[in-house]
Amino acid sequence: MKKQLLIPLTLLLLLIISACGNNSAEKEGSSAPEEKKSETITYQSENGPIEVPADPQRVVVLSSFAGNVMALDVNLVGVDSWSKANPHFEEKLKDAEVVTDESLEKIIELEPDLIIGLSNIKNVDKLSEIAPTVTFTYGKVDYLTQHLEIGKLLNKEEEAQAWIDDFKKRAQEAGQEIKAKIGEDTTVSVIENWDKQLYVYGDNWGRGTEILYQEMKLAMPEKVKEMALKDGWYALSLEVLPEFAGDYVILSKDADTDNSFQETETYKNIPAVKNNQVFEVNAKEFYFNDPLTLDYQLDFFINSFLGK
Known part of the structure; x- marks a missing residue:
């Protein structure tokens, strides 16, 4: 008889212990603070x-x-x-x-x-x-x-993507207006004078090149394509500058360097110079291709090409 009672009593004790454990866990769970957000x-x-x-x-x-x-x-x-x-x-x-x-x-x-x-x-x-x-x-x-x-x-991925989408829209719309005004085949080059050396730039080296060539799809002079597109930039002498100058020139200048090349006959006889189609910019403000600089560059191009 005692053996028969032993098994049910043992089961009853196990059930009581289990129930107490569950109640304890529920209480702990209800009073525990919310997990802190990962830092x-x-x-x-x-x-x-x-x-x-x-x-x-x-x-x-x-x-x-x-x-x-x-x-x-x-x-x-x-x-x-x-x-x-x-x-x-x-x-x-x-x-x-x-x-x-x-x-x-x-x-x-x-x-x-x-x-x-x-x-x-x-x-x-x-x-x-x-x-x-x-x-x-x-x-x-x-x-x-x-x-x-x-x-x-x-x-801040969402904020970055929102700016990208808006910028591409604004830049491409401006590009369409500019091409409609100056012509589909009209060329633009970006030239810089730094430390007594002239440079011309491709389509991915700051100075507004990403906007002009990638977003606006403005035409690049053939000589620039040949020499600067692959590496992003090309150093050149004053003597060959006319070969790289487009119908329009974005001239990136640093006031702290020697800009006397602009006083030479070689420079003055470039068609873009003669036609008053050179837009000068402050090199220190135009180097980069971050959102703040890109917005600044885009406003400059809209104002320069379209007078807005």
């Missing part, structure tokens, strides 16, 4: 996945991408000298320090939570010990995809 995200960089802040507050940019970060309303505490010298960025970067890939102590003092640069920067290992460091190879992706990648890195 980092994983960005798929060129060199593999890397944990970066989900909401970066103190970013250092060592090359090229300051305008991309500012366009997404993310705070910069350190930038490269080229960005700092850009008059168009002056107000936004007034509190940012100039840094390089070798000023490690200064970067440590800035306490960044994210560092961004080109793939050819030095001391990546040491920089990575200071903060997550992400690098990009210039030209590996097109200029708009580059902005989208930075949007992903900063956890």
Whole structure:
């Protein structure tokens, strides 16, 4: 008889223990705080996945991408000298320090939570010990995809994509108006004088080239196609400048360099110069192809070609 009662009693005890356990778990579950939102995200960089802040507050940019970060309303505490010298960025970067890939102590003092640069920067290992460091190879992706990648890195992909869609629409519509005015086959070249050397640019090297050639589809002089399209730029002498000058010329000038070539007969006899179809720009404002610069360049081209 005792043996017969033993099994039911054992089962009853197990049921009681199980019920108590379930009640305890329910109470714990109901009173437990909600799981905190992750403070980092994983960005798929060129060199593999890397944990970066989900909401970066103190970013250092060592090359090229300051305008991309500012366009997404993310705070910069350190930038490269080229960005700092850009008059168009002056107000936004007034509190940012100039840094390089070798000023490690200064970067440590800035306490960044994210560092961004080109793939050819030095001391990546040491920089990575200071903060997550992400690098990009210039030209590996097109200029708009580059902005989208930075949007992903900063956890602002939707904002980046929205700007891209709007920009392409505005640039392409302006291009149609410009071609209707100047003619489908009218050529445009982008020429720059820097450090006593003349350069002409292809379709992906800043200076407004992405807008003129990729979005607006304006015609490029044959000589420019031949010499500058592959590498993005080509250094030339004053003597051959007329061969590379289009019907219209965007002349990127730096007031701090020698621009006396404009006083030569070779330059003055270029048809675009004679026809008053040279549009001069401040080189320091026109170097890059970030959203802030691209919007500025687009407004300049609309005003110059269309008088709007």
